[in-house]
Amino acid sequence: MQNHLGALNHGFMDPAPALYTIRINGHLGTTMLSAFPAMASQRQGAQTVLTGLLDRSALYGVLAEIEALGLDLVEVRQEPKEA
Amino acid sequence: MTIISAPAGSGKTSLLRAWADRPGQSHRLAVVQVQRDQQDAQQFWLALLDAVRQASGTASRAEPPAATPDFNGQAMVDRVLSELADHRGRVILVIDDLHELNSPEALTQLTRLLTNLPPHMHAVLATRRDLRLRLHQLRLAGELAEIRAADLRFTERETRELLAASGIALSQAGAALLHQRTEGWAAGLRLAAISLADHPDPERFVAEFSGSNRTVAEYMIAEMLDCQPGDVHDLLLRTCLLDRVNGELADLLTGGSGSERILLGLEDANAFVVSLDPERTWFRYHHLFADLLRLELRRTLPEEVPALHRRAADWLIQHGQVVDAVRHTQAAGDWPEAARLLADHSFSLTLDGQAQTIQALVRAFPPGEDHPELALVRAGDDLVQGRLDEAAAHLAVAETYAETAPPDRRRRLRVAIASLKLSLARRRGHLASVVEQAKFLASPVTGRSDEDIALYSDLRAVALMNLGIIEAWSLGLPDAERHLQEGAVLAREIGRPYLEVGCLAQLGFASKIHPFAITQRRCREAIALADRYGWGAEPIVAPALMTLAGTMVWTGEFDEGELWLRRTAHALQTDSGPGIRLLVHIVSGMLEAGRGRHHEALEEFSAAEHLRSQLEGSHALASQVTGWMLATQARLGRPGEARAALAAVDDERAGSGEIRNARAVICLAEGDPAGALAAVQDVLDGTAPVIGYVTVVEAHLLAGLAHRELGDLRAANQAAERALALAEPDRLVLPFAMTGSRELLEALPRHETAHAALLTDILDVLHGASLTAKDQSSWPQTEELSPSELRVLRFLPTNLSRPEIASELSVSVNTVNTHIRNIYAKLQARDRSSAVQRARELRLLSAGLTR
Numbered sequence: 001m002q003n004h005l006g007a008l009n010h011g012f013m014d015p016a017p018a019l020y021t022i023r024i025n026g027h028l029g030t031t032m033l034s035a036f037p038a039m040a041s042q043r044q045g046a047q048t049v050l051t052g053l054l055d056r057s058a059l060y061g062v063l064a065e066i067e068a069l070g071l072d073l074v075e076v077r078q079e080p081k082e083a
Numbered sequence: 084m085t086i087i088s089a090p091a092g093s094g095k096t097s098l099l100r101a102w103a104d105r106p107g108q109s110h111r112l113a114v115v116q117v118q119r120d121q122q123d124a125q126q127f128w129l130a131l132l133d134a135v136r137q138a139s140g141t142a143s144r145a146e147p148p149a150a151t152p153d154f155n156g157q158a159m160v161d162r163v164l165s166e167l168a169d170h171r172g173r174v175i176l177v178i179d180d181l182h183e184l185n186s187p188e189a190l191t192q193l194t195r196l197l198t199n200l201p202p203h204m205h206a207v208l209a210t211r212r213d214l215r216l217r218l219h220q221l222r223l224a225g226e227l228a229e230i231r232a233a234d235l236r237f238t239e240r241e242t243r244e245l246l247a248a249s250g251i252a253l254s255q256a257g258a259a260l261l262h263q264r265t266e267g268w269a270a271g272l273r274l275a276a277i278s279l280a281d282h283p284d285p286e287r288f289v290a291e292f293s294g295s296n297r298t299v300a301e302y303m304i305a306e307m308l309d310c311q312p313g314d315v316h317d318l319l320l321r322t323c324l325l326d327r328v329n330g331e332l333a334d335l336l337t338g339g340s341g342s343e344r345i346l347l348g349l350e351d352a353n354a355f356v357v358s359l360d361p362e363r364t365w366f367r368y369h370h371l372f373a374d375l376l377r378l379e380l381r382r383t384l385p386e387e388v389p390a391l392h393r394r395a396a397d398w399l400i401q402h403g404q405v406v407d408a409v410r411h412t413q414a415a416g417d418w419p420e421a422a423r424l425l426a427d428h429s430f431s432l433t434l435d436g437q438a439q440t441i442q443a444l445v446r447a448f449p450p451g452e453d454h455p456e457l458a459l460v461r462a463g464d465d466l467v468q469g470r471l472d473e474a475a476a477h478l479a480v481a482e483t484y485a486e487t488a489p490p491d492r493r494r495r496l497r498v499a500i501a502s503l504k505l506s507l508a509r510r511r512g513h514l515a516s517v518v519e520q521a522k523f524l525a526s527p528v529t530g531r532s533d534e535d536i537a538l539y540s541d542l543r544a545v546a547l548m549n550l551g552i553i554e555a556w557s558l559g560l561p562d563a564e565r566h567l568q569e570g571a572v573l574a575r576e577i578g579r580p581y582l583e584v585g586c587l588a589q590l591g592f593a594s595k596i597h598p599f600a601i602t603q604r605r606c607r608e609a610i611a612l613a614d615r616y617g618w619g620a621e622p623i624v625a626p627a628l629m630t631l632a633g634t635m636v637w638t639g640e641f642d643e644g645e646l647w648l649r650r651t652a653h654a655l656q657t658d659s660g661p662g663i664r665l666l667v668h669i670v671s672g673m674l675e676a677g678r679g680r681h682h683e684a685l686e687e688f689s690a691a692e693h694l695r696s697q698l699e700g701s702h703a704l705a706s707q708v709t710g711w712m713l714a715t716q717a718r719l720g721r722p723g724e725a726r727a728a729l730a731a732v733d734d735e736r737a738g739s740g741e742i743r744n745a746r747a748v749i750c751l752a753e754g755d756p757a758g759a760l761a762a763v764q765d766v767l768d769g770t771a772p773v774i775g776y777v778t779v780v781e782a783h784l785l786a787g788l789a790h791r792e793l794g795d796l797r798a799a800n801q802a803a804e805r806a807l808a809l810a811e812p813d814r815l816v817l818p819f820a821m822t823g824s825r826e827l828l829e830a831l832p833r834h835e836t837a838h839a840a841l842l843t844d845i846l847d848v849l850h851g852a853s854l855t856a857k858d859q860s861s862w863p864q865t866e867e868l869s870p871s872e873l874r875v876l877r878f879l880p881t882n883l884s885r886p887e888i889a890s891e892l893s894v895s896v897n898t899v900n901t902h903i904r905n906i907y908a909k910l911q912a913r914d915r916s917s918a919v920q921r922a923r924e925l926r927l928l929s930a931g932l933t934r
Contacts, residue, residue, distance in 0.1 A: 026297060026299065028297075029297055029298075029301050029302075029305075031375075031379050031382050032300075032378065034382050067211060068091060068370070068374050069091070069300060069371070069374055070270060071300070
């Protein structure tokens, strides 16, 4: 999968962790949330928003976990860096 | 080809199973289930090959596919394709959970397989995500069908059918609500069905579920666990950490009994537990299901998780499942123990062909938990990958650590280190220094535990093989043969066919003192054994292929020799130590020289000479390589160059028969036949050391050429006759071709030689033919000739008349006539020349090889 990594950021690899928000359909209970120990969670309507400071491999780890648990991924967003 | 690409729990596996089990099919299925996080290309391909062989019914014909430490993916794909091509009927290859294959190498090979499938084949791949298989061509050609999540989603009607089939009474509205809430997701509906089956009020269940915002998976797994009896609930949670489970292991982890019955019940009741064998003893959980259970376990019983891993690891190690045991020890966080386990077994695992699995296990150690024991594992891996300097560095770390280890541990580590050092030395061609070490390893071990004995047997068999190789290749010792034979016997006893092939393949080369017939038989035995296991194109068997090619070139069977040489080159694609590559160049040079192509021969001999100069230690054929290179230079009209190089040869080799012969060739090229005679004098009287008697044959021929130059035809004839006499038992042809002895032989009167048949063969080759060595068995049955008939037969290629033959054999002409009549009948020949032709094909004309 490593070959995909470069492509996202126009071939530019940023080694520093960034703040990501990840939106998932449905409410995640304590069991599901235990799969994302590095992320804070917040319910918004019928969705759950996970927030956390992740580097690339951590991000793909989280995405793999979402895939493995059959969760419905809605959005992944990197928050702009604070000035 | 069909690809099913859809998220976890979409029902891919269920679809495949239902489709495979549907009645009335004429094709056969080859089903491969990819293991979780499979990073070992060889393990994947062995599973695939096994499935294909089971499906095409060839599984019983040969040995099961076995792993090798020298995995060649390219050759493996060819093997699978040839199995498929051999099968007439329709075979469907099913690969489930392909997303678990985390080996770029294996995926590349799989693409090659898929784009080269024979027309009667169909492949079905199931995966959670689109894979990086390069299948554009198939897609463009309309050969690719895709089934995606939307296609797998249950419709409302299908939802009602599922509920009805599970015996659940739910209103139409309730079913619609359930369908809407799960969005037709198969895993959600299946989990709901389990809970609904025993639910007192299904409508309320659906209403509550529908009112909840929780994810379908989490809600349903909680409900499902809630409705299970206590022991089932307990078993699911405590065994979900295992990739596969059986009743005994489950009992151990739950501390209960009757687990097997529960597992059987679970398989019957739902789609998340499936048995792995026809006897239904091993089970696995659906991956999504297991992942959800693991989360639940970690949430509800976090303190038990390490203990469960440890207990599983203990059981697994006792049952020889080392890789899984290491994984669970790592998962328990017992990193030093995991490192020790891995170090203890890495040697056997490498022999099992699990090198890539070892690499994955080493990668799993976090940076802070590296352990000196891992240096030993890394050294072994470096050796497999051919990184010799890194291997030496890791071995040095392991040695330093071994000094500080507790005494019992120290002994074990030392044995393993010694064995790896021996392998390293062999790969480097650096030898004499480690022979002592090898002898200590090769001695039998007594009074240890079973596990120790197994480990030491592996070590000993490898040590015997390496020792034999060193002795044969570097030092030319007669002990080589004994050690290799012992190694082969031990390897057979302990069930290591790979090592047995390795020892046997070296035996041919090691047995220089035997007639070619024995050498060839040994080579063919090794090759046959390798073929049985599918290793016919692997480096391990290359020495046998090479030696067989060499003997054929020696006997003038150039065309067949070339075929074996090509097979050797093919086998050496993945791995080639300098020692064997050197030999490939020598035999290639011999072949070119035999065909009179001296320019090409010089290229090969020069390449061999270059490799020889790179070797740290000596090579058994060192003087041969240098000698032939110099002689070929001289034959190409460059005696000055050859003489300059001759002056640079060190004293020890300069005295060898091979270099003396080269000196003679240079003298002849310089027009100094007397100098040539002086050069070969010590070879002819037996005082110069020689690699083999072939050097002496060569020396006689060079002497003959020199006598001819000097005008002494009688001495020239005598020298040629001596060369023929020496060459007769093995039917050597090559020295006559290499030395350019055609005129020398043609001048030899036929009635003056006792080797007319061999002479005829040699002259055939010198006129550009290649002898054919057909196995006698491949010819139509020939009635065996009697010894007296054979004696007469040998005179047929000569110019002697029947009365002359009779007088040579001191029998009557009538007797000769009777014998000749019988010979014609038995060889189905019409006349003398066709009888000679036939006899030559059957190899009946040489005294040495008749039975």
